[in-house]
Amino acid sequence: MDPNNRGAEEYGRDHDGLEEDAVQRQSREPLTPGFGLQPPQRARTVQLLAGDLLLTVNPVDGSEVESRPPGRQPEAPVRHTATERADRERAAAPSVPPGPPGPQRPLLERQELRERLVRLLARGRSVRVTGPAGSGRTALLNAVAADCAGLAPDGVVRLSGHKRTTTDLQYALFDAVYDAPAHRPGRETLLGLLRGIGAVVVLDDLEFGGAGLGELLAATPECAFVLATTPDAAAPGPDSHLEELPLTGLGRSASIDLLEQVVERPLTEDERNWAGDLWFESEGLPLRFVQAGALLRHRDRRRDPEAFDAYGSASLARADGPPLPSLGEGAAPALLLASRLSGAARDTLRFAVALGGEVPHPAHLPALVGDTHADAALGELAGCGLLSPAGPRYRLAAGVLAQLEAGGYGEDAVVRARTAAQHYAWWAGHPSVSSARAVAEADAVLAALARLVPGSRAGQASVAVLLARSAAPAFAAGRHWGAWEKALRLGQEAARIAGEVAQEAYFHHELGVLALCTGHLDRARAELEASIGLRGALADKSGAVAGRRALALVADRSGGPVPGGEEAAPPPGGTPVTLPLLPRAVPAGPTAVLHSDAPAGRGPAFLRGARRNFVGAGAGVLLVGVLGTVVALGAASGSEEPDSRNVTTEQSVSEDDGENGLPEREPTQGAPAQSGAPDEGTEAPAASGPATPSAGTTSSASPSDRVTAPSTDPTPSRTPTTPSGTAPSPTLSATATPSESPSPTPTETGTPTPTDSPTPSPSDSKTQEPSGSDSAGGPAGDRTAADAGA
Numbered sequence: 001m002d003p004n005n006r007g008a009e010e011y012g013r014d015h016d017g018l019e020e021d022a023v024q025r026q027s028r029e030p031l032t033p034g035f036g037l038q039p040p041q042r043a044r045t046v047q048l049l050a051g052d053l054l055l056t057v058n059p060v061d062g063s064e065v066e067s068r069p070p071g072r073q074p075e076a077p078v079r080h081t082a083t084e085r086a087d088r089e090r091a092a093a094p095s096v097p098p099g100p101p102g103p104q105r106p107l108l109e110r111q112e113l114r115e116r117l118v119r120l121l122a123r124g125r126s127v128r129v130t131g132p133a134g135s136g137r138t139a140l141l142n143a144v145a146a147d148c149a150g151l152a153p154d155g156v157v158r159l160s161g162h163k164r165t166t167t168d169l170q171y172a173l174f175d176a177v178y179d180a181p182a183h184r185p186g187r188e189t190l191l192g193l194l195r196g197i198g199a200v201v202v203l204d205d206l207e208f209g210g211a212g213l214g215e216l217l218a219a220t221p222e223c224a225f226v227l228a229t230t231p232d233a234a235a236p237g238p239d240s241h242l243e244e245l246p247l248t249g250l251g252r253s254a255s256i257d258l259l260e261q262v263v264e265r266p267l268t269e270d271e272r273n274w275a276g277d278l279w280f281e282s283e284g285l286p287l288r289f290v291q292a293g294a295l296l297r298h299r300d301r302r303r304d305p306e307a308f309d310a311y312g313s314a315s316l317a318r319a320d321g322p323p324l325p326s327l328g329e330g331a332a333p334a335l336l337l338a339s340r341l342s343g344a345a346r347d348t349l350r351f352a353v354a355l356g357g358e359v360p361h362p363a364h365l366p367a368l369v370g371d372t373h374a375d376a377a378l379g380e381l382a383g384c385g386l387l388s389p390a391g392p393r394y395r396l397a398a399g400v401l402a403q404l405e406a407g408g409y410g411e412d413a414v415v416r417a418r419t420a421a422q423h424y425a426w427w428a429g430h431p432s433v434s435s436a437r438a439v440a441e442a443d444a445v446l447a448a449l450a451r452l453v454p455g456s457r458a459g460q461a462s463v464a465v466l467l468a469r470s471a472a473p474a475f476a477a478g479r480h481w482g483a484w485e486k487a488l489r490l491g492q493e494a495a496r497i498a499g500e501v502a503q504e505a506y507f508h509h510e511l512g513v514l515a516l517c518t519g520h521l522d523r524a525r526a527e528l529e530a531s532i533g534l535r536g537a538l539a540d541k542s543g544a545v546a547g548r549r550a551l552a553l554v555a556d557r558s559g560g561p562v563p564g565g566e567e568a569a570p571p572p573g574g575t576p577v578t579l580p581l582l583p584r585a586v587p588a589g590p591t592a593v594l595h596s597d598a599p600a601g602r603g604p605a606f607l608r609g610a611r612r613n614f615v616g617a618g619a620g621v622l623l624v625g626v627l628g629t630v631v632a633l634g635a636a637s638g639s640e641e642p643d644s645r646n647v648t649t650e651q652s653v654s655e656d657d658g659e660n661g662l663p664e665r666e667p668t669q670g671a672p673a674q675s676g677a678p679d680e681g682t683e684a685p686a687a688s689g690p691a692t693p694s695a696g697t698t699s700s701a702s703p704s705d706r707v708t709a710p711s712t713d714p715t716p717s718r719t720p721t722t723p724s725g726t727a728p729s730p731t732l733s734a735t736a737t738p739s740e741s742p743s744p745t746p747t748e749t750g751t752p753t754p755t756d757s758p759t760p761s762p763s764d765s766k767t768q769e770p771s772g773s774d775s776a777g778g779p780a781g782d783r784t785a786a787d788a789g790a
Contacts, residue, residue: 044431046477049074050517051186059429059473062506062543063513065550077178077185077193085155088176092158094389095362097379105261108254108286110140113245117226118147120243121200126217126225128236131247133398134287137228138204138389140247144226145202152224154199160391161206161229163443166216168482170194173201173220175479184479187519191219198222205390209234217242249284252276258286262293263300270324271296278330287397290385291333295325298340334403337384344369345377349386349396353409354416355447357396359387361440367423392440417451418460421467424448429470435478438471442483445471449490454497464494465503472510485514505534509547516550521558528554 048055054072056064080088107114120127121144131137145156157176159169174180174190177197185193197220206213206229214237217225227242236242250258256275260267267275275292282288299322329336338349347369352359360368362375369377378394381387387394396404404410424445428438438445445467452464468491475484492507512527528551535543 044435044473044477046435047182048477048479049183051184051189051519053517055476055513055517057473057476059470062509062546063473063476064546065513065516065553067553074180074183074185077174077180077183079154079177080179082155084179085176089156089158092392094392094394095378097382098362098376105139105258107136107139107143108258109250110136110143113247114140114143114147117144117245121148121224121226122151124224125243126223126227126241127243127245128227128229129245129247130229130231130233132249132283132285133230134285135247135249136286137247139286141202141204141226141228145200148200148202152199154197156200156202159201159203161203161208161227162390162395163207163446165482166208166212168480169203169216170219171479171481173197173199173223184481184517194219195221199224201225204228207233209236211237213237214240249282250279250286250289251284252279255279255284255286255289259289259293259296262290263296274324274327274330277327281327281331287385287388288331291337291397292325292330294337294384295330295333298337299324332399332403334386334400335407337386338404338407338409341380341384342377344371344374345380347371348374348377348381349404350409350412351416351420352396353401353404354413354451355420355444356450357401358444358447359394359396360420360444361393364423364427364441364444368420390443393443395443413451414455414457414460417448418463420444421448421452421463425463425467425470428467428474433474435474438474439478439480439483442471442475442480446483446486446490449487449494453490453494461494461498462500465491465498465500467491468494468507469503472507476510476514481514481518485511488514501534502538502540505531505538505540505543508534509543509550512547512554513550516554516557521554524554525551525558 044057044059046057048057049068049072050065052068054066054068058064117127117129117140129137129140145158148156154177157173159172159176161169164172170190171184174185174193174197177199178193201220201223203225206227209229213227213234217240249255256267256272256279259271259275275289278288278292302322325333325336338346341349344365348359348365351368359378359381362378365374365377366372368374378387382394386397386400388397424441427433428441428445449464449467452460452467455461455464468487472484472487472491475481475487488507488511492504492511495501495504495507508527508531512524512531515521515524515527528547532544532547532551535547
């Protein structure tokens with residue numbers, strides 16, 4: 001790759017001919033040239049088929065998910081051709097450092113192990129190569145991959161296990177073999193496709209074992225794996241049937257030969273003795289001798305700069321000159337090597353330390369370091385053995401991070417991580433940057449987020465929120481959902497720390513969408529409910545609607561109830577529903593409170609409707625009540641005296657008298673009627689079943705004249721007391737309890753006075769009280785105006 005003339009894909013800017021030129025011309029001609037404002041950039045909205053769902057990744061308004069439309073069936077995945085596989089393998093390899101190519105070093109003392117690996121893979125056996133960091137595992141795998149090019153029908157697939165899970169590797173294998181743009185198959189479909197793959201899978205830097213490794217191997221029965229891992233990784237399960245091959249260091253003679261190949265000249269006697277001591281100290285790890293060779297090269301350059309040709313190769317060695325490095329410097333040479341590099345290379349090391357060992361792509365180094373030629377620093381670092389390949393990128397070699405941190409390279413790590421986060425936030429959110437390019441830089445982006453979250457410095461969490469907000473949609477569109485989830489969780493934590501409630505709601509929503517697409521319905525429900533709650537507090541109606549849509553899809557897939565629209569979640573004790581009673585010929589009517597003990601969303605149908613259903617039902621009941629009032633007034637008008645306390649228009653029930661059309665409490669006798677004004681500090685308890693007429697009361701209407709709803713709430717009633725000799729107030733308590741004295745009290749004439757009751761209408765008989773019981777009134781019962789006058 002030419003660092004100064006990169007292709008469109010390297011920069012993430014792909015031009016689309018005349019259409020792109022028109023967009024560029026429009027960007028140079030703002031709509032308001034007087035203000036000099038730039039037009040808004042195009043948002044990268046991507047649609048993916050995730051199983052039987054259609055996912056729309058919108059970096060501006062948030063992702064939306066819906067059931068896959070009937071006409072959006074995904075095309076059957078097609079296998080890559082041999083040429084396409086070769087192109088993809090070259091694109092996935094680490095970028096070549098600028099400058100002249102280094103010499104190809106042969107594998108020393110690995111030929112027998114290399115041939116054994118090829119024989120096992122040819123028989124379809126999977127092998128696990130275990131060796132310490134720096135033992136040459138990557139070089140061995142590269143040689144084995146070249147030998148196995150024609151063994152399997154799907155060729156050789158190179159994968160990196162660095163910070164990858166089992167699911168990540170399964171989808172990475174699918175993408176390496178099949179061409180399925182904008183399609184991420186569901187779990188069952190994926191397993192079916194993996195079972196048909198026949199390839200030699202070369203998996204480097206594997207970080208897990210046990211059940212996860214067994215799941216990976218069981219999903220790919222037609223593949224032969226060669227796995228490279230360190231001794232501290234978890235061991236495979238007993239049913240994995242893996243061949244174990246240990247990888248040790250080189251012998252003394254092979255180590256000295258490797259050192260001479262790196263220096264590109266014969267060693268002196270002193271240098272051989274020094275190399276022998278280093279071999280004993282480092283246990284023959286090849287990485288240590290590559291770094292030691294870089295120390296000797298720097299020593300030769302300081303001793304005689306004219307002894308090097310144009311490519312930096314030594315042409316001779318002199319006996320006099322600077323002393324050899326100490327044995328400790330040879331075993332841990334990172335600080336000494338860094339001191340002899342350029343300023344741009346040292347700054348690159350500081351950024352790598354800030355990012356936890358991840359080295360940014362060379363295309364980002366000029367912007368981060370502030371030097372237009374900083375991308376050449378990658379060649380310096382790789383030539384010194386300070387870097388190791390990790391998938392499509394580089395990271396610090398084994399032991400280098402700890403050595404640099406001990407030397408003070410991590411003192412400004414937070415500042416440099418913030419600088420990197422600001423740069424990546426601009427870059428990842430730019431519409432011209434492809435999602436594939438963003439995915440290739442995912443490890444560095446996540447490392448910057450991990451350094452900033454949690455953070456105590458001012459503004460640190462806000463920068464992390466901005467980076468996660470920009471990078472997460474790119475990871476989702478690039479189908480690297482492992483990185484998508486990590487970015488969302490780090491962003492949600494950063495938003496919580498920064499107090500950015502709107503962004504926290506966004507991350508909860510995206511996590512819910514991700515969980516829904518991956519089949520984790522319980523997690524999806526929790527995340528979406530959290531998002532809806534936060535957006536409701538912010539009065540974000542559009543965001544809340546999007547969350548409810550996704551939540552309804554979760555309920556549909558889980559077989560549970562559909563969320564109740566705009567209604568809030570019911571309390572644990574049940575869902576209170578206030579229904580007005582039919583008004584009668586009384587000063588005012590009570591209010592019955594109905595409780596449902598069924599779980600939320602699983603009660604009767606009328607409890608699951610929206611509030612408008614209750615408003616309609618209340619209007620119908622009110623109309624029936626008005627008709628009943630008219631009939632009652634007509635029946636009682638002939639037997640009442642003119643000066644008696646008849647029902648007047650001032651006592652009629654109006655729509656504004658209470659919350660549901662009726663007052664909650666009634667005034668006592670002699671007090672002025674105050675509709676809809678309950679006693680201060682009191683609340684209406686729930687009704688508690690059918691009531692029995694209490695002493696001194698008679699019923700003015702048959703039980704069929706009233707619509708009541710019995711409840712199981714055993715709340716005691718509150719009955720106001722009246723002075724002796726005064727008729728009790730015709731107030732109906734909100735909660736009815738059985739009367740302790742069922743016998744009626746004689747009136748002034750000594751006998752109970754019967755009252756004519758109107759004939760109930762057909763609509764009044766929908767809900768009737770049991771025979772001999774009153775409606776949901778208080779123990780004092782009800783009496784008509786005539787009874788009150790008597």
